[in-house]
Every structure is written in structure tokens, then in C-alpha cells.
Amino acid sequence: MKLAQPYQPLLLRILHGLTGLFLVAAILTAFWTYDTYDGRWGRIPLPSYKDIEGIHGTFGLYTLLIFPAFVIYAFHRGQKRLIQPDSFTKLTQVNKPIWWYTLNRFTNTAVLLALTFALFSGKMMDETWLPKGELNHAWYYAHLISWLIMVIAIALHLLINAKVGGAPLLLSMLNRQFRDKDSPTYWSAHLAQWWLSVQQGAWSNWFQSSRTLVFLEVAILISLVAAWIIPLFK
Structure with a gap:
């Protein structure tokens, strides 16, 4: 039986x-x-390209710029995809469907935390360290570890999503079709309505999620802000 492809909101797919x-x-x-x-722990025969660090930094910067919007979306519109107050309890139901769905929520959350660590540690580095051969800085080691964790987190994220929803779930993120209510032509109206609700006090509902989600969201956003501010005082 062919599984139906789930619908993913357009804004989620874009972010x-x-x-x-x-x-x-x-x-x-x-x-x-x-x-x-570097290459102290093994290398492959890639061409030596001295400007590659700048290119890596550029892609890291682009990720840092878009990631806060994705975090806010994930912890509000997509909070059901993240860990829940009863997630640890449900992990006892091994190999049942709820166990896999709970693992999926854990891996989704782990990717957000791993990326935060990678972006923060990257901003703490000095772009002159590697060209000068200074390979023993603590933040450089932290950044290396962060990207290793990031690769593992992404692999688990993809594997568990494939287990939970199969190819239809994975391919749904690449689907270019969207419903009328998701059309970009309505985004300005949605934004105006959202801002009006904020002015009327709807912002207080932002913190009605579980304490764990509130703590994680605040910690991630503070870390991202700190990643911009701390280097200014170096």
C-alpha cells in the first residue's frame, strides 16, 4: 500500500x-x-585551497542568519515535533510506534542543540588561527567536536524520520506545492495579524509550553545572540 505524502507548511519547508x-x-x-x-586525525586527497576557510565561514554565517527564524518556528509552530514532558516515559515502550515517534522528537531537538553548539563555537574562533598553524586553541577543538556531533545528529535525524514516515515524509520537505492559506501573498497579512495579537498580549502565550521547551528555546536564542556579541570584545 502506497503511503500518502504528508503536507508540510510552506514556511517550514523554506526555513x-x-x-x-x-x-x-x-x-x-x-x-x-x-x-x-590540519589533518592530524586523518585526511583524504582533497586539493589544498587556502581560501576554503573563508568559504566555510560564509556558509556558517548564512546558517547563523537563518537559524534563529527556524528556531522560533520550531519551538512554536512546530513544537509537537520536539521533545515533550512525557517523552522520557514513552521511551520505555521500546519498539512500539510511540517509541519511534519519541526518538524522532529527540533527534529533531538534538539537531537544534548541535547546530547551536557548532555556530557558537565557530564564532568564538579567530579566522587567523588556522593560516598561522595555531591548531591547539580550545575553541578550535570545540568546533571540531561540534561538527562531528552535528554530522551524527543529522544522520540520526534522517534515519529516524525515514523509519517513522519513510520516503514520503522525507520527500514531503522537497515538495514545491502548497495550499492557498500558505501562499506568500498572504504573508504580509499574517504578519500584521500576528503583530496585532502581540500588542494585545498574545506574547504571554509563548511561555505556556513545557518548561523544558521554554528553557531550550531561550538558551538557544541567548547563545545565538551571544555568538554575535562576545567576539566584539575579543
């Missing part, structure tokens, strides 16, 4: 797609940067 595109490019150029300037 997820841009974040994923820049992230994959950053991961690939991160390894090329390591291969060019």
Missing part, C-alpha cells in the same frame, strides 16, 4: 530547506578546511 542547504555546505567546507590546515 528548513535554507538552513539545511547552508548547513550541508558548511559541513563539507568544514572538512575541506580541516583537510587543508
